[in-house]
Amino acid sequence: MPGSRGSQRRPSVELYERIVDAVRQGHYPPGSALPSEPELAGELGVSRPALREALILLQEDGVITVRRGVGRTVSTGTPHRGFERLGSVEKLLGAEATGVRALARSTEEPTDLVLQHLPVPAASEIRFWESIVDVEGSPACLVQEWILPDETLVELDPDLPEALRVASEEPRTMLDVLTSRSPGLSLRGSSGITATVLGGQRGAAFQRPADTPVVLITQVVREDSTPLMIGKYMLPSGAPAVPLLQTR
DSSP: OOOOOOOSSOHHHHHHHHHHHHHHTTSSOTTOBOOOHHHHHHHHTOOHHHHHHHHHHHHHTTSEEEETTTEEEEOOSSOOOOTTSOOOHHHHTTGGGEEEEEEEEEEEOOOHHHHHHSOOOTTOOEEEEEEEEEETTEEEEEEEEEEOOHHHHHHHOTTHHHHHHHHTTSSOOHHHHHHTTTTTSOEEEEEEEEEEEOOHHHHHHHTOOTTOEEEEEEEEEEETTEEEEEEEEEEETTOOOOOOOOOO
């Protein structure tokens, strides 16, 4: 195992670098499971609180992934494209290991959230899809999506309402349908990120406690300048990381 550099950095940062060095040297190969927390603390000769903080940093940076019932695994390859590139959440989380389960495929009156972002009458009926995205068999993201009424959609893409109708029977999210129609549609998105808790109803979908911390991403998708769709993506603690690239 690589030794400590004797720097004045925080213990968690020191441990972070030691574990990254161990990954690079093949002690923990990509795709392998890390030892349990007590075993790893023993191998490194450190306290479990300091190790736990380092593991959180490693997960945030995509060096390791955490799955319920599986544990911590060393990541393989480069991170998937993040929310800086418009794409469906099932692809962002890793298309080869994800599956989509439909919880609802219906029409409903727009919520206050929808009315804030989409140009729809309050009394209109619009499509609402709710889905769970599973990663390696475990629920990782709850997705809620709303889109403009069909009579508006046909002005942007005459075949889009029928494509959505057909896709409602398939294991896909609404955004996956939209992005598959590019370059016919000129799509761009903007997202807001906040922290909250699952709550009772959403917790039941994940089989997690209501007070489980969750990252909430609210995304508005536009076709040129027209707001087309709004989506909410809820990723509870332990869900795979969705990388976000920022440049200047």
